[in-house]
Amino acid sequence: xxxxxxxxxxxxxxxxxxxxxxxxxxxxxxxxxxxxxxxxxxxxxxxxxxxxxxxxxxxxxxxxxxxxxxxxxxxxxxxxxxxxxxxxxxxxxxxxxxxxxxxxxxxxxxxxxxxxxxxxxxxxxxxxxxxxxxxxxxxxxxxxxxxxxxxxxxxxxxxxxxxxxxxxxxxxxxxxxxxxxxxxxxxxxxxxxxxxxxxxxxxxxxxxxxxxxxxxxxxxxxxxxxxxxxxxxxxxxxxxxxxxxxxxxxxxxxxxxxxxxxxxxxxxxxxxxxxxxxxxxxxxxxxxxxxxxxxxxxxxxxxxxxxxxxxxxxxxxxxxxxxxxxxxxxxxxxxxxxxxxxxxxxxxxxxxxxxxxxxxxxxxxxx
Numbered sequence: 001x002x003x004x005x006x007x008x009x010x011x012x013x014x015x016x017x018x019x020x021x022x023x024x025x026x027x028x029x030x031x032x033x034x035x036x037x038x039x040x041x042x043x044x045x046x047x048x049x050x051x052x053x054x055x056x057x058x059x060x061x062x063x064x065x066x067x068x069x070x071x072x073x074x075x076x077x078x079x080x081x082x083x084x085x086x087x088x089x090x091x092x093x094x095x096x097x098x099x100x101x102x103x104x105x106x107x108x109x110x111x112x113x114x115x116x117x118x119x120x121x122x123x124x125x126x127x128x129x130x131x132x133x134x135x136x137x138x139x140x141x142x143x144x145x146x147x148x149x150x151x152x153x154x155x156x157x158x159x160x161x162x163x164x165x166x167x168x169x170x171x172x173x174x175x176x177x178x179x180x181x182x183x184x185x186x187x188x189x190x191x192x193x194x195x196x197x198x199x200x201x202x203x204x205x206x207x208x209x210x211x212x213x214x215x216x217x218x219x220x221x222x223x224x225x226x227x228x229x230x231x232x233x234x235x236x237x238x239x240x241x242x243x244x245x246x247x248x249x250x251x252x253x254x255x256x257x258x259x260x261x262x263x264x265x266x267x268x269x270x271x272x273x274x275x276x277x278x279x280x281x282x283x284x285x286x287x288x289x290x291x292x293x294x295x296x297x298x299x300x301x302x303x304x305x306x307x308x309x310x311x312x313x314x315x316x317x318x319x320x321x322x323x324x325x326x327x328x329x330x331x332x333x334x335x336x337x338x339x340x341x342x343x344x345x346x347x348x349x350x351x352x353x354x355x356x357x358x359x360x361x362x363x364x365x366x367x
Contacts, residue, residue, distance in 0.1 A: 003033050003043045006053075013057045025060050036179070040198055040217035040236065049178050049197065051105060051145060086124035086158050091133050093119050097140045101174040104144040104161045108199075109177045111184035114164035124158035165189065182215070200237075220253075238275075257294070277310070296354075305349045314357045319350070322365040326350040332359050 001009075007026060014022045029050070036046040050056060094117065102109065102121070114120055121142055125131055131144045144161065165171070165187045173192040175182065182196045188207040195214045203213065203222040210229040213220060218237040222230065222244060230246040232239050238256045241249070244263045251258050251270040258270045260279040268287040270277055277291040280299045288307040289296045296310045298317040308315045314335075319326075325346040330339035330353070337359035339352060352359050 001044060001047045003030075003037070003047065006033070006047045006050075009053065010057070013053075014060060017061070021060075029056075041179075045197065045216075049106070055145075086126050088122065088124055088159070089131075091121045091123075091135075091142070093135050093140070095119070095135055095137055095140070096169055097135060097138055097171065099138070099172045099174065100140045100142075100163070102142045102161070102163055103176045104142075104178075104180070105146045106178045106180050107144065107158050108160035108181040109175055109183075109196075110160045110162045111173070111175070111187055112162055112164050113186045114166045114169075117166050117168075118164075119166065119169070120162075120164040122159075122162045122164075124161075126158065129158070182213075201232075201234075219256075239270075239272075258289075295357075303348070307351045309351075309353045310357065311355045312357060313354065315352055315354050315359045315361070317352075317361045318364065319361065320364050321348075323363050325363075328352075330359060332357065335359065338362065 007030060010029060011022070011026060014025060032050070033046045036049060037043060041049065119140065121133070123131060123144065129144060129146055131142070134141045167188070170188060170190040173189050173194070175192065175194045177196045179198050180196060181199045181202070182194055183202040184194070184206055185204040190208065191210040192208060193212050194201060197215065198217045199215060200218045201213045201215050201220045203225060205224045207226045209227065211225065211227050212231045214233045215237065216235045218234060220232045220234050220237065220239045222232055222241045225244040225246070227246045229248045230244060231250040232241065234253045236255045237253060239251050239253050239258045241251060241260045242262050246265045247267070249263060249265040249268045251260065252272070253275065254273040255275060256272065257276040258272045258278070260268065260270055260282065262281045264283045266285050268279070268282065268284045270279065270288070271290045272294060273292045275291060275294045276297070277289045277294060278297045279287065279289055279301060282301040282303065284301070284303045286305040287298070287301065287303045289298060289309070291310040291313065293312045294310060295313045296308045296315045298306070298308060300318065302320055306319070308317060326348045327346055327350065328339055329351045330337055330341055332353070333355040335354060335356060335358040339359055339361050352361060
């Protein structure tokens with residue numbers, strides 16, 4: 001839904017409210033949507049981030065019913081008393097469910113090691129935050145939602161929601177938050193699907209089978225990760241990966257840079273658009289670095305199959321061995337190349353392509 005569509009729908013839903021209260025609600029949500037669009041969201045994403053339209057309308061009618069006619073202004077925290085301050089709470093269980101689903105709207109989430117054998121979630125609640133938790137031997141489900149109230153609205157900062165995992169516990173994780181940071185450090189799990197919108201993801205010292213992390217318009221950082229599959233995706237944000245070991249390392253962004261260093265993998269595939277794509281100190285069987293309108297650079301890398309591809313930018317590489325070790329496919333348009341267009345001799349494969357940019361590849365033994 002577009003911003004205009006949302007505001008039109010809201011106007012219709014609030015037709016029975018007094019004019020002043022209806023206009024105050026529309027002004028509030030107009031400003032809220034404008035702020036989120038300025039932060040990089042699309043109109044549809046900004047509208048979706050508000051939550052349930054039905055709950056918004058219900059809360060506005062509830063507030064209008066309890067607001068004194070002589071005081072249509074938004075209540076301050078002092079007028080509400082202490083009830084709106086964040087209240088810390090904890091959920092602790094000795095169960096070991098196979099799957100943990102944690103969803104928190106617009107609040108940061110941190111995954112940390114537990115000091116004991118229990119699973120623990122520390123979280124804040126306020127008057128306008130509802131939290132539902134259920135747990136059995138199969139599944140732990142935590143869901144936190146913010147309820148927007150115009151006439152009682154303050155921006156109330158909650159501490160990050162923290163999930164603590166025991167050292168010998170290997171669950172499947174489904175973690176989602178909206179427009180708030182997501183981080184994990186010093187834990188192990190079987191698999192994880194981590195997703196946030198327009199906020200950074202930071203991952204450090206993790207051991208897992210499969211790990212997928214996705215955000216938009218923000219950076220993703222992964223360091224000292226051991227995984228079978230490590231897949232990192234963002235848009236308009238940088239990806240920085242260092243000291244990771246994986247069977248498959250998949251990196252994808254747009255309009256920003258990718259940097260991969262000191263990583264070991266069977267397959268590395270890094271794709272960006274309009275940004276640099278750089279890899280150094282890599283050991284892999286297959287490595288592919290792709291960009292459009294961004295430079296591609298590869299250094300100190302041992303690999304059997306190398307693909308370097310971009311357009312309107314340069315490709316540079318320093319490779320071990322001699323040119324005779326490689327089967328070379330090379331092509332550039334409107335640019336110089338240090339490589340022959342075709343050379344089928346060696347056991348390793350090297351494919352380098354660009355347009356409107358030069359190719360500068362050197363081999364350590366030939367220098």
